[in-house]
Amino acid sequence: MHAVRNLRFCTKDCVCLFVCPTKATDTENGQIDASKCLDGCRLCVDTCPSHAISLTMETWVEPAPKAEAVAEKFFALLDRKASEEAAVKKVKKGGQTPILKALAKSLRIVAEDAAREAAYMLPQSKATRALIDRLLEERPQVAQKPFPEEELKELRELM
């Protein structure tokens, strides 16, 4: 586990610089240097007065599998909201007005949540790896875009 800083909360009181034993928290880009950060040390996490630092995992616990009926219903909800988003994005008149943009964004957020509860909560999970493998095998061709083979292969390595 290493520390990461949420720049949205960081108030630059810099107490993390006082406590870090390896100077991992003092960097030019504002982020903590993971290569110097001591595994599980958490001194900066506990002393930060603005609660801007947290620990993130190198390896993640495999989530409990979803019940088949839950996966089925939440995939159906995902597809439905994705279709509604697609319908909104197809409207031609005057391009994407603010209301259309808002509806599309809202529908996307709901669809993503359904995807999480159906199967894909954690990127580093069996479900995600199986999906990447299946895409690399099936190579579904959509529209006129080039299939993102290199991206999926790199993700397969990283996940």
Added chain:
Amino acid sequence: MEHACGPVFSNLAKACEKQSRTREAELFWKVADYFDGSLPGLASGSEMGSTFAALSQAFQDDEDEFIAPASAAATDAKDRGALRMAVWSSKVNAIQKSVAERYAKQGDALLEGKSIFICEACGFIFIGMEAPEICPVCKAPRLRFSQIS
């Protein structure tokens, strides 16, 4: 594929951003981009009027045809995370329906002097001067809202 991959991959991209894994996030975004625009939509054509009529009907049907069955499956499986999603999506679906219907009637007058804010956590849509302090659906704070330009 048997399910929509665009939202699956944008969700995984956002998850990687939360883990501060920028390379993985970038790759997941690219895969999401590949799938975006690949769905047929609701077979309502591309006209504003027919799309909003189809959308209003779709939102109307969503509750009974999609959200209630999802909620029942989550309850049976004692899956409280899934049940949480069903609760949020039911509330957000009602808002989506209301926005679509009001916009179909009032057009851009609906927005006069106002902005639109979306809760990034649950999809709640707010039309007003300033985003709410706390999301009424999921209780996320104001900083989780983004403004539509």
